[in-house]
Amino acid sequence: MGSGPNETGAPWNDLIFEIGSITKVFTAILLCVLVEEGRIDPCAPLAEMSDMFKDVPHSITAERLASHTSGLPNIYVPIWKALFQQQPEGPYANFTRTDLLDWLQKWRGKDRGTHLRHSYSNLGYGLLGEAMSITMGEPFTELLAAKVIHPLGLCDTTGEMSDEQRTRFMQPRYTNGRPATPWTFDALAGAGILRSSARDLARFSDAVIRACNAPETPLDRAILRSTEPHIGLGPRGSIEPTAQCHGWLSVRQDIANPKIILANGGTAGSTCALYVCPHRAQVICVLSNNGVAANLWASTKLSWSSPIRHAKVILAGP
Numbered sequence: 001m002g003s004g005p006n007e008t009g010a011p012w013n014d015l016i017f018e019i020g021s022i023t024k025v026f027t028a029i030l031l032c033v034l035v036e037e038g039r040i041d042p043c044a045p046l047a048e049m050s051d052m053f054k055d056v057p058h059s060i061t062a063e064r065l066a067s068h069t070s071g072l073p074n075i076y077v078p079i080w081k082a083l084f085q086q087q088p089e090g091p092y093a094n095f096t097r098t099d100l101l102d103w104l105q106k107w108r109g110k111d112r113g114t115h116l117r118h119s120y121s122n123l124g125y126g127l128l129g130e131a132m133s134i135t136m137g138e139p140f141t142e143l144l145a146a147k148v149i150h151p152l153g154l155c156d157t158t159g160e161m162s163d164e165q166r167t168r169f170m171q172p173r174y175t176n177g178r179p180a181t182p183w184t185f186d187a188l189a190g191a192g193i194l195r196s197s198a199r200d201l202a203r204f205s206d207a208v209i210r211a212c213n214a215p216e217t218p219l220d221r222a223i224l225r226s227t228e229p230h231i232g233l234g235p236r237g238s239i240e241p242t243a244q245c246h247g248w249l250s251v252r253q254d255i256a257n258p259k260i261i262l263a264n265g266g267t268a269g270s271t272c273a274l275y276v277c278p279h280r281a282q283v284i285c286v287l288s289n290n291g292v293a294a295n296l297w298a299s300t301k302l303s304w305s306s307p308i309r310h311a312k313v314i315l316a317g318p
Contacts, residue, residue, distance in 0.1 A: 026149070100188075122188060205276050
């Protein structure tokens with residue numbers, strides 16, 4: 001859905017929105033592709049991937065970055081400071097690879113050893129993207145396009161829009177209707193750089209359903225790997241009702257209902273969600289150019305409305 005008039009002249013399915021943290025699913029699938037190819041050992045310390053990461057604690061691996069168990073904070077500055085020092089282009093706009101490496105050198109976080117503790121981290125996903133980029137010797141967005149986006153036949157999922165795509169881009173807006181500057185990314189691109197359309201996300205969801213039910217190709221196997229629970233978020237670490245996969249969250253309320261995998265995201269001007277039920281081959285996709293997820297009160301009301309519960313009711317229906 002899109003708030004406000006569609007003045008682009010393009011069909012609704014082809015309108016392009018910021019998809020924020022749904023990018024993390026694509027970043028995680030890229031990791032799984034490189035694992036399938038034998039290019040990355042997901043359990044090896046990041047410090048062994050490049051001399052650039054010599055200051056990274058040995059407990060931090062690509063797998064831990066992908067499953068939010070690395071111990072890294074959500075962002076490179078305290079949240080209160082990010083709120084008071086907001087930039088129009090978003091909190092990740094001017095944070096470069098050099099800034100990231102400098103931050104890692106100064107970071108005083110602890111080496112967690114084998115202890116796993118879930119803590120959501122945009123910084124971690126940015127680091128994961130940069131680590132893959134450095135390992136493969138290609139810019140992250142080009143690597144992601146070559147290994148994941150283009151092989152899936154996605155035409156409008158991109159971090160760099162063409163002039164034609166900009167004519168179909170839905171202007172992000174704050175909850176009061178004012179235009180918001182689209183967010184930009186540098187070193188933390190893996191956390192949220194992508195824009196996409198409903199048509200592309202439907203095609204992507206079809207590929208996910210196929211991969212979960214009958215994987216045939218290396219890319220199918222990579223997608224399937226990304227959907228497997230890595231750490232349980234339920235009682236006493238149970239993978240039910242909720243588990244963290246690589247990029248995705250997995251939700252299954254009880255054995256009578258099928259598993260749902262989901263991802264959502266929000267920037268200052270957009271809110272989005274993708275729910276996939278491989279067992280029933282059903283999908284719910286929400287795209288909005290209204291930044292509900294980035295407004296504290298609106299985000300609270302969104303949580304109260306329990307969108308995951310509503311999605312489960314829809315996807316578990318007859």
